[in-house]
Amino acid sequence: MMAMLSEAEPYGRSTGRGGLGPPAWRPRWTGDLSVLAAVAVATSLAMLMAGVILLNINLRRIAEARALVEGTVAVLDGARSVVVGIVNAETGQRGYLLTGEAQYLEPYDAAVQRIWNDWENLIARVRLPDQRRRLLAVRPLIEEKLAELAETVRLRQHSLDDALQVVRTDRGIRIMDEIRARFSEFEAVARDLLVERSRMQEERTRFTTWVALGCGALALISAVLGGFIVLRRRDMRRLAEQNLRLERQVTARTAALEESNDELQAFAAAISHDLRAPARVIGGYAAALEEDAGERLAAEERGFLARIAGAAARMDGLIDDILGYSRLARQDLPLRRVALEDVVDAVLDGRREEAAAVNARIELRRPMGAVRGHLSALTQAFGNLFGNALKFTAPGQRPEVLIHTEPGSVGTIRLLVEDRGIGVAPGQEERVFRPFERLHGREAYPGTGVGLAIVRRVAERLGGRCGVAPRPGGGSRFWIELPAWTEEGDGSPIRRPPE
Structure with missing residues (x-):
């Protein structure tokens, strides 16, 4: 068995007499694993940075869209406040016309003052030129309406009939209808802007969500890939170290087997010479003794000689078979x-x-x-x-x-x-x-x-x-x-x- 094992071709580069040098095989691509891991980590960080930047940009856009929506809502509320103020002023005027009591002028005066405050706030919130032009076109109507209300109040202080005569001209009603029509047109445009800006806000919110998810997914994939490459590199390093240990063990084992094989060959030579020669001498002397003194020997004595000769022949045959069996393991x-x-x-x-x-x-x-x-x-x-x-x-x-x-x-x-x-x-x-x-x-x-x-x-x-x-x-x-x-x-x- 030792002789058979000595024929095994060793792994690695031969250094003579079955010895092994440094391992000849190395996976060429294992050296690139560190580069791949670094690339994966850098990609992951880049994805995270890109995601953060995109999120910041889109969050600002969402804030801008939200501000536009809130501004549009405030504009609509301001327009309604102006119209409500005019209606309240008209209500106070009618109460004073009917009763002539000064206490009804207090709601009138408060409404007139609030109208112009609301008007200034409304003008300040409107950024679109077309909408500003629409509002500026309404201001003369508001002034005319307030002038008509002020005139009736002044006339009522002297004569109810004079004040009613002005009311019956329906000029105030026509002015108020014109104001409502202009503000309805203004509010319709503002509502359209509100719908558009709300939709824009939803789209930007949706886009930001997908960008965040995509960047997070790509960063996670890059991180997992980097981790896998690092683990793979560690496993390949361990495998290379294990292969090196195995190659060293094979080197030592091969040297020991070759030494044992040399000893076995020396032993086979000893068997061939030292054991075969005595066996043949014994057989030869037994044959000579039987030939020279066979007639003088008893039958039992001749049987002993036959057994000796047969044992010597069997020994010679056994030696031949052992040597043949051993040679089959060594020879090519x-x-x-x-x-x-x-x-x-x-x-x-x-x-x-x-x-x-x-x-x-x-x-x-x-x-x-x-x-x-x-x-x-x-x-x-x-x-x-x-x-x-x-x-x-x-x-x-x-x-x-x-x-x-x-x-x-x-x-x-x-x-x-x-x-x-x-x-x-x-x-x-x-x-x-x-x-x-x-x-x-x-x-x-x-x-x-x-x-x-x-x-x-x-x-x-x-x-x-x-x-x-x-x-x-x-x-x-x-x-x-x-x-x-x-x-x-x-x-x-x-x-x-x-x-």
């Missing part, structure tokens, strides 16, 4: 086009005598297609599957082996080795592919327990998978599934991904 496997028929034919030719010795019946279905793989590794894996199909059969039973292919998952081909042997117990399908796992005793079925583990490692290194399933009618269906060859296939080495 360039992928090429591999015809499955070439793999099967090579294994069958190499094991022809072994198959003939057990009288095996072998059925081969062609064509088989081509996969993206490694010829020698795939030959080793298929050889292990074929050897197990010959070996794991019930005593006295003739091995029957079916070799063929079928479509696997999308874009893959599945190579199957079916037998009618003892099969794999339910629930043990995963266990049989683990190193040194044996489901049966060595006496019944000899072996090292590494063959199927090599099959799995080859399948994984070649980008595929393997498995086993029961065969209908008894036996097992072992398979290896690999990517089918396409014209886009290349010869790049495949490394085991980091675990």
